Structure formats: C-alpha cells, structure tokens
Amino acid sequence: MTELAKTPLYDAHVALGGKIVPFAGYAMPVQYTAGVLKEYHCVRGDGAGLFDISHMGQVRVNGSQALAFLQYATSNNVAALDDGQVQYSALLNSDGTFIDDITTYKITDDHYYLCINAANRHKDVAHLQALAASYDVSVVDESDRTTLLALQGQQAQACLQPLTGTPLDDIAYYHFAACTLDCGGQSVAAVISRTGYTGEDGFELYLPNEAAAAVWDALLAAGAQPIGLAARDMLRTEMGYALYGHEISDTVTPVEARLMWITKLDKGDFLGREAVLARREAGAKQALLALKLTGRGIPRQGYRVLAGDMAVGEVTSGQHSPLAGAGIALAYVEPAYADSDRLAIEIRCKAAAAERTDLPFVRSRVRRNK
Amino acid sequence: MTIPANLKYTKDHEWVRIDGEEAEFGVTDHAQEAIGDVVFVELPEVGQRVTAGESFAVIESSKAASDVYAPVSGEIIAINEALEDAPQLINEDPYGKGWIARIREVGDEHQELMDAETYGVFLQE
Incomplete structure (x- = not known):
C-alpha cells in the first residue's frame, strides 16, 4: 500500500479529533468529534463550516495563447469570462466522455487558474501538458504548494470579513479576488472566490501551504466549525452536484450527465465536441x-x-x-x-x-x- | 469507552443481556463510535428466527451500512421500535435505550461469548 499524502493541516485535523480515512490518495478527516450530523447542521443551519479540501489540484495556465488553448481543452466558453470570474467546466476526451470536471478562474486574457479533482490530478495535468505543446502556453501543476479551504454557511462572510480589508460583499457568486488576510499579525496573500460545493453561501480560499495553519486557526477562532468529508458528501448530494467517479466518468458524456449547460457546442471547436454533438443527436444512453x-x-x-x-x-x-x-x-x-x-x-x-x-x-x- | 460488567460480548461488537431464557441485545459503545451518527436502523421482524452469527439488522450511518449479527440463536420476541424515529438512540445510549431486539429460547451458546473483561482486552488488541 502506498503511503497516503497529508495536507499541511493533517496535524490540525488529528488535534481536533478528526477521524482520518484514505480519500483520493490523501489521509483526510471524514468527521470530527462533533459528528457528521452536527457538522451537517452547522453548515445547513446558521453556522459556518470550515473544510480542508487541499487534496484538490490547481493548475496555472499562462501564455499568449492561453485563451485559445482553454477554449479547445475545456467544454465551457472561456471567452465569456470577465477577469475575476469563475466558471464550472469540464475536460472531455475525444469521445465526449469526462476526463474531469473543473473550475476555471480567469485572471487576465492570458492567465487562468484551474481547480481539478484530486483523484484525476496527474491524469489531467499530463493531458493538459500534452495538448499545450501546440500552443504558446505553460501549464504548471501548483497543487503541492497550494492549500485550499472552503468556508461555507450563512455565517461564512461574517467569519471571514474581519480577517481582510477587501469588502467581501464585492465578490459576487462565482467571482474571486486576490486578498490579503491578517491572521494573528501574519499577513497572507490569498485568492478568495465565492464558490463552494454545499449549496450555501460561502467562499473557497487558495493559500500558500506555509499560511495554512494560521488561516485555519484564525477561522476557527472566528467561530467556524471544522467539517469532514462525510458531511460534505451529504451537503453536495442534497444539491445534486455531480462528483467524478459517481455521476460523471469516462463512460458518460455531458448529454447523460445533464451538463450541457457547461458544454457550449456553438463556441467553436473543442476536444470532444463532435462526439457530444453526435450523442445529442442520437439521444442520451x-x-x-x-x-x-x-x-x-x-x-x-x-x-x-x-x-x-x-x-x-x-x-x-x-x-x-x-x-x-x-x-x-x-x-x-x-x-x-x-x-x-x-x-x-x-x-x-x-x-x-x-x-x-x-x-x-x-x-x-x-x-x-x- | 463503556463496557458494562453484567453483559456478554461478541467479536463483532454486539452486547447481550441474558435474562433466563431470554436475551436482549444491541451494539457496543465501541461499535456506535466506529459507525458514527446513526441515521437509520433496519430492524428484524418479531417472530423471525435467527441463528447466531447471522445478519439480522442493519445500522446505517451517513457513511455506510453496517450489519448487526445475532449474538445467539432464538426467536425474536420484541424489537426496539423507538429506533425507527430516533435511530440516534444507538449513539446516545447503546446499552440502554439503544437496544435492538429481544429473543427467547436462547440456548447455551452465550457461554462462549466474552465477558466484559475479555472484551476490554479484545478491544486493546
């Protein structure tokens, strides 16, 4: 058995009584001492839940042909994005099936950031780098240096706002901003997006690993409760959000997965387009x-x-x-x-x-x- | 971790309270802790005959379904219907309000079950 990877917050999870399980190659907390139902009700009720989702991968895409590259590599219309906007999208195989579902962050016309699933990380990166050979673009896997936290629930903004001078009200749903967090005197550069996987208001925070513990502790001190994977799955299933390996995989296309809304057949050519078009004509399997x-x-x-x-x-x-x-x-x-x-x-x-x-x-x- | 001295225990973490020809049973404190928050219990039916070691109930947490095995053979004479509306009783009071079923015509199989001290050692191993 290969050694499980640990996120920078592993020790914090153990200290909080987290029950650690293997997940996508990582040792992750499935629940803390409060238990799954209390954790669920914290997020669905009127609290703020804090999730370590650092197992997820991040890829930076940079270069003069970054837009053209992502228009071909992803299913959604990247040209429709404003700077500072996030988009749910997918990487498709040439047969129209899913390599992964992702989120695309547009920084500028030639600079993007992708968030990908942990279990698909190496496959995604290899695929993107192979495609990138035909474009003036660099594809860099930043997963190992990046901590990703999700802060979700009706109190999420109230917990986070005191840590930053950036008015969080200005970050709209599926938008992001580069912010500075003040965590006990430590100044932390973070990217904060109003996104999530729970169906509640809230944020996802991209941080350098060195700052993970300081931000985690500051958010707990502000009243957030730690939430494990079990409650996360309960929350996302209630929303009907797709999960790779469950609703989406390399055996179904967006036609079956009810994800044609992130598959823009009229944006021009992209990988998998012909196959998706044919599947739509033939009807979902x-x-x-x-x-x-x-x-x-x-x-x-x-x-x-x-x-x-x-x-x-x-x-x-x-x-x-x-x-x-x-x-x-x-x-x-x-x-x-x-x-x-x-x-x-x-x-x-x-x-x-x-x-x-x-x-x-x-x-x-x-x-x-x- | 509570292990009451007056009960018998199985390696599958069920407890049994022997009362003459009848026995009441449920799952141990250790089991409820490992299972996590119980959200549903599938109970057997009264009148059903069970054999020691046979799966006769299912405890579902938000994560998974766990079988409960009959610690001894016999006929089910009562089930804890309170678990239908309050499955969390298994977490809150595993040896009391969280009991699962009572059976009768208990044979002497229970002689082979662990006592509290042995079960405590078993948990350490």
Whole structure:
C-alpha cells in the first residue's frame, strides 16, 4: 500500500479529533468529534463550516495563447469570462466522455487558474501538458504548494470579513479576488472566490501551504466549525452536484450527465465536441434521475434501480438527507424508464419505492444576486 | 469507552443481556463510535428466527451500512421500535435505550461469548 499524502493541516485535523480515512490518495478527516450530523447542521443551519479540501489540484495556465488553448481543452466558453470570474467546466476526451470536471478562474486574457479533482490530478495535468505543446502556453501543476479551504454557511462572510480589508460583499457568486488576510499579525496573500460545493453561501480560499495553519486557526477562532468529508458528501448530494467517479466518468458524456449547460457546442471547436454533438443527436444512453424514497431506507452507490421487477439502472450517489427527511439518490436509468411511475431502489433484496424529484433535493441558499 | 460488567460480548461488537431464557441485545459503545451518527436502523421482524452469527439488522450511518449479527440463536420476541424515529438512540445510549431486539429460547451458546473483561482486552488488541 502506498503511503497516503497529508495536507499541511493533517496535524490540525488529528488535534481536533478528526477521524482520518484514505480519500483520493490523501489521509483526510471524514468527521470530527462533533459528528457528521452536527457538522451537517452547522453548515445547513446558521453556522459556518470550515473544510480542508487541499487534496484538490490547481493548475496555472499562462501564455499568449492561453485563451485559445482553454477554449479547445475545456467544454465551457472561456471567452465569456470577465477577469475575476469563475466558471464550472469540464475536460472531455475525444469521445465526449469526462476526463474531469473543473473550475476555471480567469485572471487576465492570458492567465487562468484551474481547480481539478484530486483523484484525476496527474491524469489531467499530463493531458493538459500534452495538448499545450501546440500552443504558446505553460501549464504548471501548483497543487503541492497550494492549500485550499472552503468556508461555507450563512455565517461564512461574517467569519471571514474581519480577517481582510477587501469588502467581501464585492465578490459576487462565482467571482474571486486576490486578498490579503491578517491572521494573528501574519499577513497572507490569498485568492478568495465565492464558490463552494454545499449549496450555501460561502467562499473557497487558495493559500500558500506555509499560511495554512494560521488561516485555519484564525477561522476557527472566528467561530467556524471544522467539517469532514462525510458531511460534505451529504451537503453536495442534497444539491445534486455531480462528483467524478459517481455521476460523471469516462463512460458518460455531458448529454447523460445533464451538463450541457457547461458544454457550449456553438463556441467553436473543442476536444470532444463532435462526439457530444453526435450523442445529442442520437439521444442520451442513460438518463440521470433524482430519486427520493417514499418510505424508509438509504440508497447507496451501486444499488440497482427497478421499474416493477426489472433492473433498469444504478444509483451513482445515495445519502440520507436530514432536511428532506428521506433517502435520496442520483441514479442512471435506461431512458425508456425515466418516466416510469413504478421506480424503486433495491436495498438488500427489497424494493424501496422511489419518486422522481427536481434538483436540488433541498433549497439552495447560494448568493446569486450581485 | 463503556463496557458494562453484567453483559456478554461478541467479536463483532454486539452486547447481550441474558435474562433466563431470554436475551436482549444491541451494539457496543465501541461499535456506535466506529459507525458514527446513526441515521437509520433496519430492524428484524418479531417472530423471525435467527441463528447466531447471522445478519439480522442493519445500522446505517451517513457513511455506510453496517450489519448487526445475532449474538445467539432464538426467536425474536420484541424489537426496539423507538429506533425507527430516533435511530440516534444507538449513539446516545447503546446499552440502554439503544437496544435492538429481544429473543427467547436462547440456548447455551452465550457461554462462549466474552465477558466484559475479555472484551476490554479484545478491544486493546
């Protein structure tokens, strides 16, 4: 077994009673002493939750052809971005399937920053560097020097604002700013974006590793609670946010994954475009559904979806939703059964009736105005 | 970590309270701690016969589903219906309000279960 990587905050997690588990090659806290449900309610309620998500990767893209390069390498329309804006996007294979889902940060016309999934980091970087050979652009993996924190919840801004002179009100949803944080006399250069993976208002903070502990401690001192991976998964599943290896993978295209809104077929050529176009014409191979159990039980990834007594699909993410008060699932089913009113999820050999529902499962409170 | 002296224990971290021909059981403090916040318990049915070592209930946390194995054989005569609406009782009071089921016609299999002291040593190993 290969040694698990540790983020700069590993010791802080252990000191806080974090239960450490392997995740994407990293030793990460799945929960702290408060427990998953208290952590969940802190973020969904009226608190501020602090997540170490430093396992995620960061790639800097710089050069005179950076825009042209990213227009070809990513599915969304990078030309539509303003300086200081963030965009949800994807890296696609030539067959239209997902290499990864990413966020693109536009700094200037020739300078961008990508946030990528930990498990896909080396694959993504190799892919991007190979594509970059045809462009005047440099692609640099900055993951190992970067700490990424997420501060999420209704109190996120109140916790963070005292640490910086930058008016956080000026950072709109899916925008970012370079800020200076004052953490106990230490001055820290940070990139702060109003983004997240919880459906709550909040921020993600990109920091140099040397400053990780100071910023972490300052935010806890300001009242934020540490939140582990288990609550994070509960929060993101309630929003229906896709997770690589679950809803998206190298076997589905944006047509199946309901991610055509980040796939801009009319922006010009990009890697995977022809295949996605063809798939859209031919029709999705599977339909991604949001299902809610009408009775008791908790769906899990890999459980079969039934229509009557026929297996017609599989759960990709399943959770207990405290707010919905029910088991919830994202699942791929054969398109012909997408509108069936006899859908159920097979839980330990028994059919648990499920109904189709809209996403998100619970109301999002991200701040879209401004 | 609590390990009451008057109970018997399995290697799968269930506890048993022997009461003549009847037995009550649940999962240990160690088990509830390892499972994390319990969000759902799938209970067996009254009247169902269980064999020692057989999975007869499932405890679900936000992370995963964990099987609960019958510590002894017998017929289920009562289940803790309070767990349907308050699954967290397993976390809050694993040896008391968090009991899972009672069975009768208990044989002498329980002689082979661990006592509190042995279970305590088992946890250390």
